[in-house]
Amino acid sequence: xxxxxxxxxxxxxxxxxxxxxxxxxxxxxxxxxxxxxxxxxxxxxxxxxxxxxxxxxxxxxxxxxxxxxxxxxxxxxxxxxxxxxxxxxxxxxxxxxxxxxxxxxxxxxxxxxxxxxxxxxxxxxxxxxxxxxxxxxxxxxxxxxxxxxxxxxxxxxxxxxxxxxxxxxxxxxxxxxxxxxxxxxxxxxxxxxxxxxxxxxxxxxxxxxxxxxxxxxxxxxxxxxxxxxxxxxxxxxxxxxxxxxxxxxxxxxxxxxxxxxxxxxxxxxxxxxxxxxxxxxxxxxxxxxxxxxxxxxxxxxxxxxxxxxxxxxxxxxxxxxxxxxxxxxxxxxxxxxxxxxxxxxxxxxxxxxxxxxxxxxxxxxxxxxxxxxxxxxxxxxxxxxxxxxxxxxxxxxxxxxxx
Numbered sequence: 281x282x283x284x285x286x287x288x289x290x291x292x293x294x295x296x297x298x299x300x301x302x303x304x305x306x307x308x309x310x311x312x313x314x315x316x317x318x319x320x321x322x323x324x325x326x327x328x329x330x331x332x333x334x335x336x337x338x339x340x341x342x343x344x345x346x347x348x349x350x351x352x353x354x355x356x357x358x359x360x361x362x363x364x365x366x367x368x369x370x371x372x373x374x375x376x377x378x379x380x381x382x383x384x385x386x387x388x389x390x391x392x393x394x395x396x397x398x399x400x401x402x403x404x405x406x407x408x409x410x411x412x413x414x415x416x417x418x419x420x421x422x423x424x425x426x427x428x429x430x431x432x433x434x435x436x437x438x439x440x441x442x443x444x445x446x447x448x449x450x451x452x453x454x455x456x457x458x459x460x461x462x463x464x465x466x467x468x469x470x471x472x473x474x475x476x477x478x479x480x481x482x483x484x485x486x487x488x489x490x491x492x493x494x495x496x497x498x499x500x501x502x503x504x505x506x507x508x509x510x511x512x513x514x515x516x517x518x519x520x521x522x523x524x525x526x527x528x529x530x531x532x533x534x535x536x537x538x539x540x541x542x543x544x545x546x547x548x549x550x551x552x553x554x555x556x557x558x559x560x561x562x563x564x565x566x567x568x569x570x571x572x573x574x575x576x577x578x579x580x581x582x583x584x585x586x587x588x589x590x591x592x593x594x595x596x597x598x599x600x601x602x603x604x605x606x607x608x609x610x611x612x613x614x615x616x617x618x619x620x621x622x623x624x625x626x627x628x629x630x631x632x633x634x635x636x637x638x639x640x641x642x643x644x645x646x647x648x649x650x651x652x653x654x655x656x657x658x659x660x661x662x663x664x665x666x667x668x669x670x671x672x673x674x675x676x677x678x679x680x681x682x683x
Contacts, residue, residue, distance in 0.1 A: 289321045291579055292347040294337065297564075298327035303600040310592060314583050321579060323349075341365045346569035348580045354388060354399065354562035354637075355459065358644035361391040367568040368394040372581040378588060384605040384632040385562040388639070397565035398584055399605050403530050404627025405467070405559030406620070408537060412547040413447070413525040422554040425471055425496065428526070432505045435525035449505045451515040451524040454659075458651030460512060463561070463638050465658065467528055468500070469493035470636060471555035476650075476679065481642020483683070486676035494661065494668035502662050520544065528553050531602050531624050550620045552627060560631020561638050597621070603628040646682045653678050 293311075297303050311323045326347075328336045334356045340346050341360065350357075350366060360366050373380065373395060380386050385402030389395055409421060417435045422428040432449025439447050452464040469475075472493035478484050500506055507518065519527040520540040527533065537548045553559060566587060568580040586592055593606035597614035603624050604611070615621045643650045654675060661671040 401563035557634035
């Protein structure tokens with residue numbers, strides 16, 4: 281039992297996930313456990329919508345009223361760390377003897393040599409496919425790029441003879457923001473062994489590997505092997521409706537598959553993506569505000585310690601229906617309720633081992649600007665039918681100018 285505090289002791293925790301089914305229940309269970317262990321301390325849990333989250337948190341920190349427990353998306357904590365707003369967690373980690381070896385995505389939580397956060401989710405990608413559409417086209421489940429492009433070409437069809445394609449080989453969002461656009465195209469770049477930067481943060485876009493990756497992306501979009509100008513939600517729904525043969529996505533695609541039309545659902549299967557390494561990435565982090573009192577920092581760490589414990593990492597798998605970052609989590613129950621959980625773990629570990637993430641090293645602070653530039657130049661490549669080699673040179677110069 282922890283130290284008893286005055287009844288008015290409150291820790292602030294702001295999150296966009298409060299009402300999310302599964303993961304919201306998991307956070308609630310941590311709060312319940314924390315308050316039971318710390319009589320007199322209450323967690324004030326406030327929801328802020330995802331679209332307004334970064335701006336709201338920036339306002340709170342800049343105004344000197346940050347939440348004690350800091351929850352941020354993995355692509356936005358860097359600006360907070362760069363401003364000195366996140367506490368160094370290394371002393372807490374050392375004192376509590378928290379073992380972060382093989383903790384998926386944890387290496388991304390280093391900033392200027394300090395550990396400023398704990399990674400709370402690193403996901404691996406999945407390939408969902410329509411078995412019936414593949415069978416009718418006379419093709420098998422693809423296992424590499426060459427097989428993939430053959431499958432998506434043969435399953436892209438005008439099924440009613442009106443001259444307009446209404447069934448597509450694959451599906452990508454192409455009208456969202458830069459971050460989503462980059463997440464959609466990155467599988468093609470990774471499989472071609474391309475990278476935006478190297479481990480030291482040097483820009484590495486003007487390479488044969490990136491040119492090949494851009495060529496693959498251009499082929500899929502320009503040849504209309506995916507619908508154009510749809511949101512990710514619309515693309516996922518088209519897949520669930522039986523009008524897209526293959527969709528490569530994160531674990532959140534499965535609940536949409538579960539709600540597919542009764543005549544379509546039996547045909548929708550899951551497999552490892554045909555790209556190596558598979559799609560993967562960091563999602564969200566926990567940290568501690570540097571400007572709150574030492575007492576509140578310790579309490580915030582106690583909250584993090586519960587969230588990172590073997591018990592709660594195991595319950596994350598079942599409640600959130602996703603892969604916990606801890607290698608010590610017991611996922612036995614999750615495997616019983618989620619038939620593809622082994623596949624989720626397999627792709628998570630493969631992506632994590634390869635260090636896959638959409639946020640390039642050295643461009644973390646400029647990520648939004650960078651992602652927008654990659655989207656705009658990629659769109660220009662497709663619309664103007666530009667040579668990917670020329671596009672890679674332009675991207676290289678623009679990325680270097682951002683640093």
